[in-house]
Amino acid sequence: MPYPKKLQEIVDLFEHLDEPEKRENLIVYADQADSHTPVDEEDYALEDVRKDEECTDTVGIFLKEEAGGGVTFRVSLGPQVQTLTRAMTAILCEGLSGETPQTVREVPADFVPKIVGGQLVRQRSQTVYYVLGRMKGACQVYERRKAMAE
């Protein structure tokens, strides 16, 4: 399955970077994670804030409806969340912005090593997949609620 267009662009960018450049760009994305936190002025169709047994800190997923059936995500991250996970959060918020919930649910996770590189996905950095899983879960709940309301 092809990746959503914006996500594909990010994957294309990273796939051509060598290891030090990947790291540099991941840090840039990690720094941007704060710009994807929820804002007071926005209304969210779904808010899922929790600290799971398998994540180092609280992660909040905020799903916002967009015109045309798409959604965007805002994400709050606790201070203990790892840098790589912060980077992936910004990448996902940007890469999945405006996609339908179904598309988000069907995004294969195999883009993660393409962006991060095999060196960094390993024991103790597996939470890099966590935010994608939470976004997919949020889409599933959102779709169920919407179907029940109809």
Add this chain to the structure above:
Amino acid sequence: MSVAPDTQTKFTAYAHPESLVSTEWVAQHLDDPNVRVIESNEDVLLYDTGHLPGAVHIDWRADLNNDLIRDYVDPKGFAELCERHGITPDMTLIFYGDKSNWWACYALWVFRLFGHQDVRVMDGGRQKWQAEERAFTREVPRYEHSAYPVPDHRRDDEIRAFYADTLAHSIAKKPLIDVRSPGEFRGEITHMPEYPQEGVLRGGHVPGAQSVPWKTAANDDGTFKSREELEKIYTQDLGLGQDDDIVAYCRIGERSSHTWFVLKYLLGYRKVRNYDGSWTEWGNMVRSPIERSDS
């Protein structure tokens, strides 16, 4: 040349006071040519986000391990690593990092496997340095290549335990310390709290092991507890004797490196080994016995 130790009162009480330095001491020695500061973290990108000025990065996986044979680098690889960072055998090495210095202690333990003499931990690690709003930089230092003689051997027999050693230890009912969380020890969970499953098939502990989570030795600010507090935990409550042959383990050997450092350097136990194969090896090994009791 050996660098003068930190003479903080807290440190002087430990068995080897020279093995710990304060953030203040490190701040005063950042430009000391006889000192090399080494950051080692769990968060693979944390060093890149900013580190102590002049600090080099040692990655527990990429720099210290040989993945092809699931072992540490050989003496030649270790010497090359040191040379890349301009480290010489007589240099004072200061280790620090995230997670209350788990990986700093792990890296220090590996450096001791190769016999580097002057190794110290910055008490409180990165967390304390950050809390004190001390300087961080993203500038990666470049040191001139050094000459580091290839160590004649790796001292596995002195401070490292393998599966067979640990099994013999368990059968002989010698002191075995499981430093994982109580839930992991009891076999209720097969991952560390707040971490994903890391591929272990069974939950439980090595028969005869006693549960003393690593965290009992650390304060909330990441610093080590005082000598008196540590003696209460390990000497009085656990009953360890100075001449006991002790093995510590966790899941992959990093939390137990923390406990190894405490027992070896802060309390001065003479024979302490870290079983780095830990629960990822023991829990998955065919025919390896486990227990699931609460004790």
